[in-house]
Amino acid sequence: MGCPAEWFFCDPFGRLHALVLTSLGAVLPEPFPTIIVTVLAVAMATTIAAVIVLSETLAERKWVGNMQGRLGPNRVGPSGLLQPIADGIKLLLKEIIIPTQADRIPFLLAPLVTVVPALMVWSVIPWGPGLSVTDLNVGVLFILAMGALPTIGIIMAGWASGNKYAVLGGMRAAAQLISYEIPMVLLMMVPVLLAGTMSLQGIVEAQSRIWYVFLFPVGTLAALLFFIAGLAEINRSPFDLPEAESEIIAGFHIEYSGMAWALFYLAEYGNAFVVSAMTTILFFGGWQIPFLPIPPFLVFFLKCYLGFFVIVWVRGTVPRVRYDQMMRLAWKGALPIALILIGLTAVIVTVAPGLVG
Amino acid sequence: MVIPTAFLVAGGFYTFGLLAIIGALGVLLAHRVFHSALFLVMTLASVAAEFVILGADFLAMVEILVYVGAIMVLILFGIMLTPQQVHLPDIGSAGRSVAAALVAGAIFVITAAVVVTSEWPRSVVTPMDVPTTQIIGQQLFGPYVLPFEIASVLLLIAMIGAIVIARED
Amino acid sequence: MPTAAPPIYPIALQHGLVLGAALFAIGMAGALTKRNAITVLMCVELMLNGVIVTFVSFARHAASTDLAGQVFSIFIMTVAAAEAAVGLAIVIAVHRVRNTVQVDEVQSMQG
Numbered sequence: 001m002g003c004p005a006e007w008f009f010c011d012p013f014g015r016l017h018a019l020v021l022t023s024l025g026a027v028l029p030e031p032f033p034t035i036i037v038t039v040l041a042v043a044m045a046t047t048i049a050a051v052i053v054l055s056e057t058l059a060e061r062k063w064v065g066n067m068q069g070r071l072g073p074n075r076v077g078p079s080g081l082l083q084p085i086a087d088g089i090k091l092l093l094k095e096i097i098i099p100t101q102a103d104r105i106p107f108l109l110a111p112l113v114t115v116v117p118a119l120m121v122w123s124v125i126p127w128g129p130g131l132s133v134t135d136l137n138v139g140v141l142f143i144l145a146m147g148a149l150p151t152i153g154i155i156m157a158g159w160a161s162g163n164k165y166a167v168l169g170g171m172r173a174a175a176q177l178i179s180y181e182i183p184m185v186l187l188m189m190v191p192v193l194l195a196g197t198m199s200l201q202g203i204v205e206a207q208s209r210i211w212y213v214f215l216f217p218v219g220t221l222a223a224l225l226f227f228i229a230g231l232a233e234i235n236r237s238p239f240d241l242p243e244a245e246s247e248i249i250a251g252f253h254i255e256y257s258g259m260a261w262a263l264f265y266l267a268e269y270g271n272a273f274v275v276s277a278m279t280t281i282l283f284f285g286g287w288q289i290p291f292l293p294i295p296p297f298l299v300f301f302l303k304c305y306l307g308f309f310v311i312v313w314v315r316g317t318v319p320r321v322r323y324d325q326m327m328r329l330a331w332k333g334a335l336p337i338a339l340i341l342i343g344l345t346a347v348i349v350t351v352a353p354g355l356v357g
Numbered sequence: 358m359v360i361p362t363a364f365l366v367a368g369g370f371y372t373f374g375l376l377a378i379i380g381a382l383g384v385l386l387a388h389r390v391f392h393s394a395l396f397l398v399m400t401l402a403s404v405a406a407e408f409v410i411l412g413a414d415f416l417a418m419v420e421i422l423v424y425v426g427a428i429m430v431l432i433l434f435g436i437m438l439t440p441q442q443v444h445l446p447d448i449g450s451a452g453r454s455v456a457a458a459l460v461a462g463a464i465f466v467i468t469a470a471v472v473v474t475s476e477w478p479r480s481v482v483t484p485m486d487v488p489t490t491q492i493i494g495q496q497l498f499g500p501y502v503l504p505f506e507i508a509s510v511l512l513l514i515a516m517i518g519a520i521v522i523a524r525e526d
Numbered sequence: 527m528p529t530a531a532p533p534i535y536p537i538a539l540q541h542g543l544v545l546g547a548a549l550f551a552i553g554m555a556g557a558l559t560k561r562n563a564i565t566v567l568m569c570v571e572l573m574l575n576g577v578i579v580t581f582v583s584f585a586r587h588a589a590s591t592d593l594a595g596q597v598f599s600i601f602i603m604t605v606a607a608a609e610a611a612v613g614l615a616i617v618i619a620v621h622r623v624r625n626t627v628q629v630d631e632v633q634s635m636q637g
Contacts, residue, residue, distance in 0.1 A: 031362050106395060138490060141418035148426025152398055155433045159391060171437060178430055185422075198490060367536040374545045381552040381572055390562055397568050400549075404575050411542060411579075411586045413596050420578075423603055428571065428610045435564055435614040439621040457558035465551035472543040478589075485535075487591050496597045508604045515608035523615035525622070 003293045010295045013131055017041075041133045042123065049122045049270060054084040056269045059305075060312045067316035094258035101162035102255065110160060111256070111263035114153030117146035118270040125277050126201045128287050128296035139200040140188055143278060147184070147233060150267065151177045154242075157264075158252035170252035172323065173235065173242035179327055180232035180239075183334035186342055187226040190218065191282040193345045204286030211285040218348065222341050223283035225334055227310075230275035232326065234268060237315035241323055243268075276307030370410050377403035390436050394429065401425050415489045542583025549576030561628045563617045567610060574606045 158170015585595025
């Protein structure tokens with residue numbers, strides 16, 4: 001039965017979109033209504049991204065706290081709900097200290113190079129049928145490209161800090177990122193091969209018969225490995241050596257304070273949600289749910305947040321892996337399995353195309 | 358009314374073209390090698406935007422993924438692993454740089470003059486929404502399958518060669 | 527102008543070709559002038575990018591939709607990646623032995 005399109009709450013954004021388009025189209029000549037609607041959609045996506053990222057910071061601290069037998073932040077606002085706002089105000093007002101031997105312009109640009117790709121991914125995420133800021137033909141490749149750019153930002157941050165430990169931290173973080181990029185690229189090709197399209201809406205709609213995670217063994221293994229590689233890509237536990245290096249050697253963002261550090265922090269949580277969203281879109285059917293009359297954007301949001309809960313759960317439970325263990329996992333574990341999975345998927349799609357609908 | 362769209366497309370082309378050329382000049386004129394590398398990142402990103410405007414969306418994403426995300430990271434690693442003790446000016450003698458600038462300028466002027474004044478056949482502008490990924494895939498496994506296989510072997514050779522050359526033994 | 531630019535697509539063939547030529551020329555000036563081997567490599571990458579822009583421009587204005595220019599650009603990127611990898615390996619090996627990356631100091635085989 002699902003959520004029929006006639007009900008208002010099943011597709012409020014679609015109706016809003018149509019309403020704004022027709023009302024603007026009556027007043028302005030052709031390219032301007034589309035431009036204005038696109039700008040509004042981008043603004044809305046950015047706002048949603050910012051709100052979700054802020055709520056994630058609080059959610060993580062509370063959940064990790066509960067896992068460790070303590071309450072999370074509960075002073076600011078009712079049970080700590082205004083904590084992200086307090087954090088934001090503090091970080092905005094804090095001074096950005098630039099060390100003397102730092103390279104000023106790369107030092108200040110590095111957080112931007114890290115954060116902007118993380119935000120640009122939000123423009124292709126499909127929240128419902130036809131509900132994305134834009135639906136690129138090469139959506140999957142766009143997300144991969146935006147996942148490759150923060151590596152440059154991290155190298156810039158490490159080098160421009162003028163601190164030998166920051167350089168080493170930056171290089172190790174960059175090595176981790178590029179090591180896990182390859183299995184992630186290969187594993188993202190598995191749903192692309194199964195769906196026959198690189199557009200994210202197309203992949204979600206191709207899973208209307210069965211979600212790809214249930215296609216044992218190819219889909220399940222691919223989903224699991226993709227999630228692990230995604231965790232490593234966003235420097236989250238158990239792969240958070242670049243951040244936890246503060247225990248041993250300073251990480252790449254040791255010289256950053258104030259808003260510059262806050263941008264790195266936001267980039268990390270934004271990326272966490274994006275990895276969760278990508279796993280949902282590619283393997284767990286995106287905004288689809290059988291039979292229940294829940295609006296698709298709510299289904300998608302809940303699935304992604306559930307994925308984020310798993311990410312936080314993993315962080316609170318699993319100890320950190322050592323650097324050489326992590327590299328060994330990437331090159332000797334994930335990469336061969338990813339190659340085999342792509343080969344298997346290609347064989348399945350060629351030999352039995354009706355199997356996956 | 359298509360004129361504003363054309364203005365947007367043309368404006369985008371000129372903007373990113375300008376950014377690409379500024380980045381290229383930055384590669385040439387920057388004092389430190391690291392800054393040259395960052396200017397090259399700027400150029401490559403602008404060129405990727407140019408590809409989108411020229412209708413090559415797959416190529417634009419591959420450019421960012423491969424060039425900026427991998428080759429530039431490699432170059433930045435190389436810069437960080439080979440630190441320079443002295444900040445010498447990066448150019449040879451002044452005479453050499455003048456001669457090189459003249460030669461490069463001459464090549465640019467001659468090429469641009471030839472391009473602008475020659476009689477190109479009346480071009481059929483291909484539509485913007487061809488499925489580039491599918492077409493490139495079919496071409497790579499169709500007429501161009503031999504260069505494709507050779508490129509794979511080339512990459513394998515380069516990988517092995519780079520590991521062997523850079524290895525400490 | 528002999529090349530017709532229909533009002534819908536305002537970028538004529540010449541624009542893309544001139545941009546490619548400009549990038550190529552700037553890259554060439556750098557490759558001939560610079561002393562640091564890595565900077566020379568970066569200028570070679572600039573030249574290759576100029577060539578790729580030229581190819582994509584031709585693919586855009588070509589008479590057929592088989593996108594040969596874009597297919598060839600993929601090969602150019604492949605070769606550029608391979609060359610950058612091997613080039614940087616050589617630079618690192620030379621730096622390990624000679625402790626320099628200036629191209630005019632590694633000339634013991636010259637003459």
